[in-house]
Amino acid sequence: MGVNGQKFGMWNCFRGIHRRKGKKTALDLTAPASDAILKNRKNTWIQLAGHPGGFAPAGPNTIWKKRYTKDNNETQAYEALMEDTAHSIVPLFYREVEYNSEYFIEIEDLLQHFTDPSIMDVKMGIRTFLESEVSNTALRKDLYDKMVALDPAAPTDEERQSQSITKLRYMQFRENESSTAEFGFRIEALRMSGETPSTNLKRVKSKEQIHGILSKFVNNSRVVQQDLVRRLKEVKQHIEDSPFFMSHELIGCSVLVMHDKYDKCGVWVIDFSKTNPIQDGCEISHRLPWQIGNHEDGFLFGLDNLMQFFSDIEIKEELTENIEPSHVIADS
Ligand code: I3P
Numbered sequence: 001m002g003v004n005g006q007k008f009g010m011w012n013c014f015r016g017i018h019r020r021k022g023k024k025t026a027l028d029l030t031a032p033a034s035d036a037i038l039k040n041r042k043n044t045w046i047q048l049a050g051h052p053g054g055f056a057p058a059g060p061n062t063i064w065k066k067r068y069t070k071d072n073n074e075t076q077a078y079e080a081l082m083e084d085t086a087h088s089i090v091p092l093f094y095r096e097v098e099y100n101s102e103y104f105i106e107i108e109d110l111l112q113h114f115t116d117p118s119i120m121d122v123k124m125g126i127r128t129f130l131e132s133e134v135s136n137t138a139l140r141k142d143l144y145d146k147m148v149a150l151d152p153a154a155p156t157d158e159e160r161q162s163q164s165i166t167k168l169r170y171m172q173f174r175e176n177e178s179s180t181a182e183f184g185f186r187i188e189a190l191r192m193s194g195e196t197p198s199t200n201l202k203r204v205k206s207k208e209q210i211h212g213i214l215s216k217f218v219n220n221s222r223v224v225q226q227d228l229v230r231r232l233k234e235v236k237q238h239i240e241d242s243p244f245f246m247s248h249e250l251i252g253c254s255v256l257v258m259h260d261k262y263d264k265c266g267v268w269v270i271d272f273s274k275t276n277p278i279q280d281g282c283e284i285s286h287r288l289p290w291q292i293g294n295h296e297d298g299f300l301f302g303l304d305n306l307m308q309f310f311s312d313i314e315i316k317e318e319l320t321e322n323i324e325p326s327h328v329i330a331d332s
Pocket of ligand 1: 128146167171174252
């Protein structure tokens, strides 16, 4: 494990950026989010989803993401992904950092590629909790309160009495209240260009609701719609071909979708803190229904559906007569 400035070997030829194995990073960080770094950023830095305060802008083109768990799963996943065939669909990973007795990972700030983009964080999968939650009987009042805030009628009499529920109960409740259970994805957060982020999406569940949001997101642009569908297809192909993705359980991963006013589009897979290798050497399809012990997560089932939703958006009329050729971020 590398900490305190040690850089992990990695390479990437993403959009023509070539980074050779072993090349040292030029970043010299003493603290995240220094004034100089913030001033030099093209975009105001935005955190759309995840634990509040869990991210900080770091170097000019990097961010720090805080580790909340005891394990260093996410570091291990990124290290392996930098060497995997699917390296171009995830942010560049730089290193693990220890700062004030806390651990962070330093990864590429994907916002650097865009000018005031529209951004969507889509949590993938039909299962959003680890199999270990099934045997976790700890009762939590905070999750009971979150459940009641979302649906006062949801708790059973017993739950009402104890004013607490297990994490499994809460996570399955969230899956069923949203589109996760039926479609294998849910829109976790959304920020339209020039607007403040909207995170009040916990009850977006129906086909119609999803269509409404995606239609607004592509801003009635066929160029954006087609580029995003193409990029989602590439992401799907990368995952199906990837030794890493096909041998890991993907829980809590998101697909991050962005486009800006120049019709530049990008799609990445992020959030690997609950990504675990399948222990017994079996592969998973990422499409089959989950049963305890089969580790299926529904990631690709969700991606197929998300792609279909984007394809089905009806563009009313083109905004401009002469549309510039699309500017898709793609592997070089
Ligand atoms: C949270 C969300 C997170 C989960 C968190 C939930 O619910 O599902 O993914 O963290 O569990 O409370 P919500 O989206 O309704 O806020 P993990 O993915 O890390 O399990 P937590 O409260 O145990 O952090």
